[in-house]
Amino acid sequence: MISILIGNDTYAIEREVEKFKTQTHPLWRDFNIHRFDASSLDIAISAAASVPFGVGSKLIVVENCDFKQFGETGLELLQILPHLPTTTHLVFTAAVIDKRLKVVKHLLLFGKLKEFTLIPPWRTDLIESAIAATAKQMNLSIARDAVSYLAVAIGNDSARRVSELEKLAIYAAGDRITKESASALVPATTANSFQLAEALLRGQASVAIKVLDELLSRAEFPLAIIATLQTQFKTWLWVKAALISGKKSDSEIASLCRLSNPKRLYFLKQEVQAVSTNCLSQALSILFDLEIALKTGEKPDSILSALLRITQLTK
Known part of the structure; x- marks a missing residue:
């Protein structure tokens, strides 16, 4: 079996690998699970082509792929995919995938693609649904207002979602x-880079x-943080420019601004x-200058002064 695990939710991807x-086979597991960086594709394929040690199956994980790096050499190595032993499970993990690449097209012929994307932090409705679904999988009884609180307290952090629900399960001991x-055990430390951006936009220095x-x-x-x-x-700049230029159709503005979720446009306009x-x-x-400064050795202490300059612009 061949699996291609894609997305920015690295915790969910790791859970899938687990x-x-x-x-x-539990007795032979230590001998039959191997992880390789994408730069060692040749060694990974060689391991995948061999039979497992002892009995059972073997798992080969190729991590940090961007697929472009494989090139023609990688494509040639991957010609063996349809001939791998049935006892081998070959897994590729990556943040993104470009389905136009020859090597990706070849992989998709024989592998199953699964995507694991973090919920956008502003979609609290989806975050609440994810918390409720995870609680159900864990056989937990949870009040609706507790779910709403956790959505705010945890945000879109999938790893923390699981760990906090596990903690609450121990505390509840079967009770609802x-x-x-929830508020007593789960601190609402949900500060994220989007909240920081909003504070900068509104000129809220404190x-x-x-x-x-x-x-x-x-x-x-x-x-x-700076990238976000x-x-x-x-x-925000694209939306503002589109509005000033006279664009009135929400679908047209969403397309111009590359918004994957057009419904978000209503809030962006406000x-x-x-x-x-x-x-x-x-x-x-200012943000681009700050990125260059950090990449050339500037200490993170310089972030605050740069961001305060932005609040002076926007207030």
């Missing part, structure tokens, strides 16, 4: 989980300082109503 591991017990401090205290990667801010401000394109473009310029 499921595959349980399908190997209430909002009171809120921005608080959110940034919480993000950094949780060891969030500074460049990842850049994406959000680019989206958010940029009182902000100028000049302000948004200046904010983006």
Whole structure:
């Protein structure tokens, strides 16, 4: 069997790999599970082509693929896919996939594609549904208002969703989980980069300082924070520019602004109503300069001063 696991929800992908591991024989598991980086595709394919040690099946995981790196050499190596032993389960993991690539087309001929995408943090309705579904899988009884609280407290963090529900299950000991017990055991530390972007857009310096401090205290990667801010401000700039240019059709604006969820446009329009394109473009310029500074050795301490400059632009 061949599986291709794609998406930005790395926790969900790892849980899927763990499921595959349980399908190997427990006595021979340590000998028949192998993980390789995508740069070692030749070694991974060689391992996949061999029979398992002892009895049962073997699992070969090729991680961090972008598929472009395989090239013609990788495509040639993957010609063996239809001839792999039936006892081999070959798994490829990647953040994204380009189905136009020859190597990807070949993989999809013989493999099963599964996507694991994090729920957008602003879709609290979907986050609530995911929490309720996970609780049901764990046979937990949970009150509706407790689910709503957890959606705000946990956000779209799938790993934390599972760990917090496991903690609540132990505390509840079979009883119904209430909002009171959820709020007592699950702190609402949900500061994320989108909240930081909103604070910057509204010129709320004190809120921005608080959110940034919480993000950094949780060891969030500074460049990842900046990348999210850049994406959000680019989206705001595109929406504002589209509105100023006279575009009235929501579907047309959503297409121009590359919005995967057109329903989000309603909120974006409200958010940029009182902000100028000049302000948004200046904010983006500051963020790009900050990215370059961090990549060239600037200390993360410089983030705060740069972000405070943005709040001065937008308030």
